[in-house]
Amino acid sequence: MLSIEIQQTDGKARAGVLSTPHGQVDTPVFMPVGTAGSVKGVTPDQLAACGSQMILANTYHMMLRPGGQTVEELGGLHKMMGWDGPILTDSGGFQVFSLEHLREIDDEKVVFKSHVDGSLEELSPRRCMEIQRQLGADVIMQLDECPPGDADREHVERAVARSILWAGQCKEAWLDHGRSDQALFGIQQGGVFGDLRARSAEALVELDLPGYAVGGLSVGEGHDAMTAALDAIDSQLPAGKPRYLMGVGEPRDILAAVQRGIDMFDCVMPTRNARNAFAFTWSGRLRLRNAKWTKDPAPLDENCTCYACRNFSRGTIRHLFMAKEMLAATLLTIHNLHFFAEFMAAIRSSIVAGTLDDDARRWTSQIYPSTQNPGDQNPT
């Protein structure tokens, strides 16, 4: 159903191939996010042309609209999204715990108010598995509790215990009623507390799940706290299974996480930044609303081979943003997704060549130049 073959390592970094019922994926892999059944701004064929190999969809959004039952009747997520490659669905937990309208939580379930129609909805480990079965992704995630980045130890400890409990219940539901072509991943919690992360990982590994995710990072703790939390991950999780860092993201964080043994990533950053007129390049970020691009006939990045760079100038793209044309967001989305795919491919080649530490240092100084115009910094 799902396996990872590690082909080469460089320190703790791993270059591998993830095999899924919908094809193989080169790892480390970055998964663009298709929140509500679409990676915003692009068609699936544009997505594939960007080099994207695997995508993520949000259980929370799909369960509220159009609903798991409707997705199933429409042929499942792959059919709905027009995407024949691998898909991962999250558990919905992250969105629910971030909601202002969270109503009630205990060890059985979470009750929350739908942002779509205000109805009261419930998510339990069993229900979470049922909905993800209806969605039909290749990788499904356990329901977990993800505390905010500034949560105190007591809060995080409770979330770890509850997430371990729910992992077991999810596994049971998945074995009882699940599909054999879906692989369940457990999610490590523990915030920035090393002993809690260790406890979480140990319990999950005991469940012998097909893969493991690291949750509760990239929630405001900062780059250094994140990397510190990842320092032990290579020894905490089994070498023969895929490791997924949820919600990351920033190229510098991806590099640091790969160097610590992570294989999979997802983030809305390339697509959301695109809609906000920010372009990723190997020499820093460009803010396309900046008036300095008005008459610039050069492409976003001279060396980029994406559709946007082959056909459009910075000047045109700036104009399209000022005129509020949909094409502006589409072109930057294509460019940013192409950048992320190229970035991951470069990381993989670097691991194979055994030069990741040097390359990572060089790339970081290029992508985050100290001379970066503050106006070109991205808004996150």
Next chain:
Amino acid sequence: MLSIEIQQTDGKARAGVLSTPHGQVDTPVFMPVGTAGSVKGVTPDQLAACGSQMILANTYHMMLRPGGQTVEELGGLHKMMGWDGPILTDSGGFQVFSLEHLREIDDEKVVFKSHVDGSLEELSPRRCMEIQRQLGADVIMQLDECPPGDADREHVERAVARSILWAGQCKEAWLDHGRSDQALFGIQQGGVFGDLRARSAEALVELDLPGYAVGGLSVGEGHDAMTAALDAIDSQLPAGKPRYLMGVGEPRDILAAVQRGIDMFDCVMPTRNARNAFAFTWSGRLRLRNAKWTKDPAPLDENCTCYACRNFSRGTIRHLFMAKEMLAATLLTIHNLHFFAEFMAAIRSSIVAGTLDDDARRWTSQIYPSTQNPGDQNPT
């Protein structure tokens, strides 16, 4: 610079090939509208894949933002739009005369307030030619005065006289300072008054321009008044030059106009209706927001080969509209543009086969079924 070869006629209907500096176009042709430098919702390669052969851009919008000078410095409209096929620019007159902020008009010029920044702008025949030279389209239009559909005879008569005057001034400016790779079209006015249309055509033909447009229709006068105004067009305009009906549009109007000798059309209908969730099909229009499509796994049109129909169901597209995903508008835009291209190709084949009158009757009864659900009628 521009020529039309009529290959076959069926009654007054003409099947031909329009040759331009950016390639050949099968006529009758429908031109999608790229208002502000982009056909909304699609990339140029998607546009070409839809079968679109020639597009239109609005001088009014481009002159205000980013400005003719900037377009020229960015390499012209073809380069900016990423479109290597033929482009036609209108004169800006239609938009200016429709503006609430029209300030002043005399035989020299129109003064109006920009909707972008409130600045006072001026459009004269000479300025109109200058801007269209900067934009660089293959076909450029004279500045004309287009009265509303309910204008009285006196108003229309004044507009005809002014448009004739401006046609001469545009021709002069174009010959003096224009580009030899741009073809200037005159625009017939006259509203629903046959004698004024005749007077307008006669004066324009005397100017011996590369092509002629019919303006001032599809502005609220209705299908019957429009077709009546077109009845004489085949005898009024020279057979050896292209004829363009501006702002049309509705498939039934296109059929009636082709049967009266028109070669070229443009309208925002397929793209705007797409963004409003309406799909054109050979058996009537579908309103994709309708709840009845929620679980419908069928494509928009069983026989359609467009990218949207090959990959997405009505149920998915409805969901994407409800979730406000950009992909919804993109998919319907692709479908509608594909429909219009296929529709024009069918008309052309029918002319060649000599069966247009019969086919037009059959298509009209299919595309406008009397059993059409009122909720599926389009909003225009």
